[in-house]
Amino acid sequence: ILNVEQSPQSLHVQEGDSTNFTCSFPSSNFYALHWYRWETAKSPEALFVMTLNGDEKKKGRISATLNTKEGYSYLYIKGSQPEDSATYLCASFLAGSARQLTFGSGTQLTVLP
Amino acid sequence: SQTIHQWPATLVQPVGSPLSLECTVEGTSNPNLYWYRQAAGRGLQLLFYSVGIGQISSEVPQNLSASRPQDRQFILSSKKLLLSDSGFYLCAWSERQGLGSPLHFGNGTRLTVT
Numbered sequence: 001i002l003n004v005e006q007s008p009q010s011l012h013v014q015e016g017d018s019t020n021f022t023c024s025f026p027s028s029n030f031y032a033l034h035w036y037r038w039e040t041a042k043s044p045e046a047l048f049v050m051t052l053n054g055d056e057k058k059k060g061r062i063s064a065t066l067n068t069k070e071g072y073s074y075l076y077i078k079g080s081q082p083e084d085s086a087t088y089l090c091a092s093f094l095a096g097s098a099r100q101l102t103f104g105s106g107t108q109l110t111v112l113p
Numbered sequence: 114s115q116t117i118h119q120w121p122a123t124l125v126q127p128v129g130s131p132l133s134l135e136c137t138v139e140g141t142s143n144p145n146l147y148w149y150r151q152a153a154g155r156g157l158q159l160l161f162y163s164v165g166i167g168q169i170s171s172e173v174p175q176n177l178s179a180s181r182p183q184d185r186q187f188i189l190s191s192k193k194l195l196l197s198d199s200g201f202y203l204c205a206w207s208e209r210q211g212l213g214s215p216l217h218f219g220n221g222t223r224l225t226v227t
Contacts, residue, residue, distance in 0.1 A: 046215030
């Protein structure tokens with residue numbers, strides 16, 4: 001993989017459901033993987049920055065895992081709430097560009113009450 | 114605590130007019146500074162980043178330019194706007210020390226070129 005890719009592009013879930021989405025990134029010359037939450041009318045907010053293979057981070061009902069060897073990260077939301085509705089962005093550094101944090105197109109999550 | 118201010122929030126400019134967007138950061142020293150743009154239906158694209166006063170790196174060839182006249186001030190400019198410059202512009206900062214530092218974003222500027 002040569003770029004940062006996210007799937008699915010959008011997702012609708014019912015309140016209380018658990019969900020997850022994927023970020024794929026180049027596994028060569030890996031530096032760090034970032035997750036951000038971008039709510040409507042607000043600015044993106046950092047959720048996690050992960051640097052080590054096998055890393056697992058958690059913030060409340062949200063957690064993330066990292067596999068740098070195969071180049072993917074999962075973001076999990078347990079018991080989704082309407083306030084979790086947002087676009088979730090991941091970003092990584094492409095090979096040869098240690099300062100250029102490249103973002104995926106995001107997963108737009110809508111949690112229905 | 115650190116804060117980032119970006120203005121204006123919205124801007125409507127005719128094609129061929131100049132542009133100046135300003136971003137300032139408070140509560141930190143020697144930050145890395147960034148300008149990102151989100152075009153309609155696309156992800157965030159890095160336009161410029163800066164690791165110090167007067168040090169600007171451009172990631173995408175375009176008719177935009179950036180300047181960093183002071184440690185915590187970052188300005189995005191254009192001499193003549195194009196229709197394709199329309200989009201949502203975000204300023205961000207991060208700590209200097211490493212790639213593990215998260216970005217902290219401003220509230221953004223919605224630019225419409227008519």
